Amino acid sequence: xxxxxxxxxxxxxxxxxxxxxxxxxxxxxxxxxxxxxxxxxxxxxxxxxxxxxxxxxxxxxxxxxxxxxxxxxxxxxxxxxxxxxxxxxxxxxxxxxxxxxxxxxxxxxxxxxxxxxxxxxxxxxxxxxxxxxxxxxxxxxxxxxxxxxxxxxxxxxxxxxxxxxxxxxxxxxxxxxxxxxxxxxxxxxxxxxxxxxxx
Ligand SMILES: Cc1cc2nc3c(=O)[nH]c(=O)nc-3n(C[C@H](O)[C@H](O)[C@H](O)COP(=O)(O)O)c2cc1C
Numbered sequence: 583x584x585x586x587x588x589x590x591x592x593x594x595x596x597x598x599x600x601x602x603x604x605x606x607x608x609x610x611x612x613x614x615x616x617x618x619x620x621x622x623x624x625x626x627x628x629x630x631x632x633x634x635x636x637x638x639x640x641x642x643x644x645x646x647x648x649x650x651x652x653x654x655x656x657x658x659x660x661x662x663x664x665x666x667x668x669x670x671x672x673x674x675x676x677x678x679x680x681x682x683x684x685x686x687x688x689x690x691x692x693x694x695x696x697x698x699x700x701x702x703x704x705x706x707x708x709x710x711x712x713x714x715x716x717x718x719x720x721x722x723x724x725x726x727x728x729x730x731x732x733x734x735x736x737x738x739x740x741x742x743x744x745x746x747x748x749x750x751x752x753x754x755x756x757x758x759x760x761x762x763x764x765x766x767x768x769x770x771x772x773x774x775x776x777x778x779x780x781x
Contacts, residue, residue, distance in 0.1 A: 589665060589674040592623050594630035599741035609736045612745030615695040615776035624742065625658075625674070625697070628775060629667045631738035632656055632699065632731045641670065645730040648723035653707035654731065654770075657700040657761060659683045664761060682760045686772045688751045695776040699735065700757070701728040705766045712766050721768055728770040735773055745778035 584590065599605070620628065633656050636644045643652060656667040658674055661681050665674035684693035692698050703724035705716050732748040739746040754769045763769070 584671070584673060585676070587663070587676040587679065589622065589625070589676070591626035591629070591672045591674065593672070594626045594634060595623070596630070596636070599738075602737070605737045605740040608740040610740070611747040612778050613689070613691050613747055613774075614779060615691055615745060615774065616779055617694055617696065618777045619661075619696045620744070620775070620777075624744070626672065627742070628697070628735060628738055628744075629656060629658070629669070629674075631734045633667065633669060633734075635669050643669070645727065645734055647727045651707050651723075653704050653724060654727050655702045655704055655767075656731070657702055659686055659698045659700065660696065677762060680760070682757070685757045685760050686752060687749055687774070688753055689749070692749070692772070692774050695774045697775040699773045699775065700752075700761065701731060701770045701772070702761075702763065703727075703768045703770055705768065710766055712764065714766065716766065716768055721770070724768065724770050732771060732773055735775065739775060744775055746773055746775040748773045 634644050635641050658665040659682055663679035664677040664682055666677055668675050683698050686692045686698040686700055703721060735746055749772045752772045
């Protein structure tokens, strides 16, 4: 059910952008951002690139996942709060309205960059039950899956003239409770996205 606090995303642009080889040539990590917000169209396109559905009716995604278990969730931290990307409904479901961008990293720029994605693995989608212990080995596929999603975001950003950086320096123990995650949900990586200052 959609609530008033959710962000209804416009239909993502599934064509256009820079040619792939140009985007690869311009892919880079950026750590300096202006505070400007992405448009909702850019948010929609970014999230579709990361983890959108590109094949119906099966619901396959723009990024692969081991055994197509699709255990990954993309959370989005904005100034206006924490959201969960629902690719099928194409909405950002608000979890809460607190600004927790600073908690997504141990560096300074996540606090002020407009968007920080947090890639979370839901291990109940890989056969674990709530309360089961999750080991590092259990999460190997989720780390690999996240790499593909993050590269999609890098390429989208290169195509769109945005900056981004994938980040492992995430204070997971502090962040997980602020995201209201359950023990079977593991934070894998975060990725900051925003506009870069004019050179
Ligand atoms: C798994 C992984 C974790 C990373 N963690 C961080 C991080 O926490 N903070 C950061 O600023 N950059 C992080 N990076 C970005 C790398 O520093 C960056 O990719 C590298 O310096 C090469 O630069 P390039 O991406 O511009 O080619 C990470 C990259 C990877 C692949």
